[in-house]
Amino acid sequence: MEGIFTRKAIGINGKWPIPFVEATIGDTLIIYATNKLSEPTSLHSYGLFQNGTNHYDGAAMVTECGIPPNDTFTYWIPLQQAGTYWIHSHSKSQTADGLRTSPIIKDPNEAYHYDDEFVIPMEDWFREPAEVLIKRLNSPDPHIRFKPFVPYGIIGGECANRRRIKFVPRKTYRLRLLNIGASFEFHFSMDGHELRIIEVDGVMVKEKPTHGITLGTGQRASVLVTALDSTAYNYNFHADMFTDLPQMPRYNPLNFTGTVEYSAEARTKRQRGAIWMSAHDLDLEPLDGELALEPNRFISLDAYSGAFDGQTFHHSFNNVAYVAPQVPTLLSALTTGEMANLPATYGRQTNTHVLGRMEVVQVLVRNHDYYSHAFHLHGHVFQVIEMGSIRTDERSMKEALDTPVKRDTVIVRGGQYAVLRFRADNPGVWPFHCHIDFHVMLGLQMTSIEAPEMIQKTLGGRSPDRYKENCVAQGIRANGDSTGGLGGRLARPSCARARTRTRDQFGSYDPPNGWQLISYVLGGSKDDAGTLTSAHV
Template identity: 25%
Template sequence: MVRLSAFFFPATVALLAGAVDAHDHGHGNGHHHQTSTVVASPTTNPNPPGPFVVPPPPPPDKIFSYPQPALPEQTAARDQSTWKLNRSKHRGHKTRRYNFNLSYTAGAPSGFHRRLTTANAQFPGPLIEASVGDTIEVKVTNDLDEPQALHWHGIRMEGTPFNDGPPGINQCPIPPGGSYTYRFKVSHYGTYWWHSHYGATMADGLYGAIVVHSPKDPIRSDAEEVLFVSDWYNDQSNTIVAGLRNTSVGYRGMPIPGIPDAVLINGLGQTNCSHVQPGVECTQNEVHVVEAKPGSKLRLRVINPGMEAMIRFSVDGHVLKVVEADDTPIEPLYMHELDIASGQRYSVILDLDQPDAAYWMRARIAAGCVLLGRELETKAILRYKGREGEPTSQPWPDRAESNAPCVDIDNKYTVVPLHREKLPKPVTQGRMDSAAGEFVDVATGAKFIGFGFNNVTYLNYIQDPVYQQVQEGRPLNTTHFAHLSFSGKGSADLLLNQLDPGIAHPFHLHGRPFSIIARGSGKMTLDGLKDVKLNTVNPLRRDTLHLPVSSWALLRIPLDDPGVWAIHCHLGWHLANGKLAVIVVQPEKLKHLRQPREWYGLCTNNKNEIGPAKRDSDTSDEAGPAGEAGEVDDFAPRQVRRYGETRTV
């Protein structure tokens, strides 16, 4: 049982900022001191705890790992079918059927041998390919010893919102030994991916790519592959989350995770085995290899499935022609290095017009937005078919410093979608403030750092999905999770304030992409938007955006997809500690949708069961909305009386 102790108390700000103070070496702005003062309401914290002194992290040569479960007999396979695409066979409106058997397997993605959670004993997991108009069916059989659920990241669940995946939001989880078949139709082409949405088990290897093809796709290439680039932790996700539930213990002595062990490219990375404690098996991996014909154009669909770090991706000697952001084709942007936040996808075109046989591809952590930033890089090989030789190439000399500010692509460039979409009216506004705080587990007295929206951290009743609550007309409990509800047609403008001191976040909206119509620094209110110039003429559309410290964004969401949609930080450890809210779209229409009988069969009669790695119980009665001093919080949706559609930022 957990109660809110100091959700917005300045001591908590000192705790978070203190972690930066203790270890900040003047790097970047991702974890710097750009903090806004947060003031508690008198009733929020009658007994504030004292400031918490963050212990120093272990030096890199003393990184340790926790005891591992016994390694399974079966070893996870690296199958090129998980990243090699076959565009020729995907034509016409068909049903694409897949079987995913979830199990534990042994693997060493970073060289450190550990237990993985995989689908079909593959890491990365199986690739799903389809064409626009196809129906995808994925039968998931759960052979794990814990429940599970899968999310289809970026896919519009038009007419099947109950299959979006998050347990406690859109479904009950698939129990151990059980199975469930997800069915949904794909209406848009682009780069997507699937991953676990139960606890933090995505960090254990349960993810894969989804690519939807169309003859109308304007992006042309001679070949294409999926490329996963991400951070990696040698420890089990439940071990990490358990440590984060007690700030006096933490994970490796830290209350906030910030030190990944490696970077992976398509499931392969390199750990310094000399840093591994005696008795732990560790081997040096080969590197991933991408082969393509000289003179061809290669499309790489680059996905970051990581738990914490923004990844900086580059290819020696080859300019990146960026042509897709999430699933939106864009006018080409040319760069030497591309920043990719967790959950984001980009397509880049490489012209294979260089003279040598092979070149290094590089993926490195953007240390400026990882707490206690640690410089890590891994490599893969881009090999020209028919040529001999190993890479001797050097990185681009103008790559960003490792501690450079972490910002999204539309903060650096003017990003223009190739296809213009009309933004519907009328517009309703709503606001969500992202902020962190400190909780106390009253059963143990342990303090831990939680993350939330609008002063509420997510409480996950996994056997009583929010979708069903809305469908049945039940009122939603405002102490369990922050939520906004939008009825009728038109659009919703969601004002998202990023108030967490010292921490940047990538935010992902389920259900459909949004348009980014404004950004700014500091904190914004709905009333303050009257003076903001909006970009409503073909703004960037995507489903995952990166918000730096002390900044805000205004997202326009068309209300054309009825459902209950999660919005959350895509840093897995923050999500595991509560940074998730819910947006309800056209609740009046959900009562007319019907789930399959199989969906109901997943749920038990215990509607009070709490899901893993989330807040364990309600906040105390003392907890309540706490805005800035002298300000009335304006979280409730309201109609817009003034528009800025003709003006641009």
């Protein structure tokens, strides 16, 4: 039967879909994660700042080594924010195989009144496991690499076409909309009803009426909907799934239609086509009224994709395709002393930027690809200041209001740019990457090291024993630079007479003498081996 197939999925406690978590701001979220997979895993709480708990951010080989098979790790996360978030694996492409759910954090002092709410997690679901799709994308044969792979649209684990939302006349509902898929965007609209946006990515905004809303991978939004007066009709809602990949014209959009039910006996009042008009990020304003920040640090990121050495397809920032280091970046920051302030400590192919405490960082990200990227920053929300065409003129540029919207994920269309600003007020290691699973897997990621000296002072003694034991169990070093050299065993030139010190894995580290420093910087690390020949073709 069309639409029915079996495939591997990753569940929790024998269940899939994974039930969503509901908590209240001020609670502590405790996740006892036992890994029964045949490979390491990790859990990232998407959108939560993890202020003071960077070691629980869950980004494998960035903030932790991952949980080994048949082992357990406990995440302790104080909930300092209210809003709509989600949890997913940050190891390989396990998110695309189903390891994802939605934590909803309530605020007893809600800014808006509503009678009830619905959580609507929208997901793309592929026939084949992610590892099969990744192999296809890595193929040197473009006919295999660009062959369309078409997902199904599901909401909360069931076919989107079967989903029903029950309304009572004149009541107001909060719909928490999430795109927790791997690749495709969703456009949500509802026949016969007006949507009023009140939240994006955990940030409350001034109420904004709209006909529809577009969510890239990772993005979330809350809308208020007031039910109609009559139960004479039911209505359709639309969760239309789409991509701008040119090789998939027949599949754009993939239309999925659920039901807004007023009465089980009522017939559905149909509307011709979904309304695709959507509110723009730059038309939204946060409720806190924060003005645009004044930047004092500037970073430019150019996103490219193409065939690199051996005709392997990669994505890159500034022609550097991300390669995970041999020591998790946070552990390098904790254990390399003053060397933690040097980007070279983390390996060139982690594309690392070291940020000063409380700097206001402006990121100009330009998308040179012909398709969209959904860029996500861990540990922060950023102000969206400006968007437009890379070949800018006044007609193609749009600027924010005096109080710019803040979110943690932004869609940048092909040939477009975005200007983002955030304050470096959260010492830690924070990735910035495209949240389309297959793009980040192929290299579209960079790393921010925020206030290394504060990381060492505030985080060094907070991590549990199991944190470094997970590394040891997998044969991964838990200290030193990106190759495990500095802070551990370092091959020294014969003329160097520095005394070798043995320290605990989380002990302090004295930087080497001048000769060793020059040798390291000029000689590079194992991660640098292919960098010079990996330029964008």
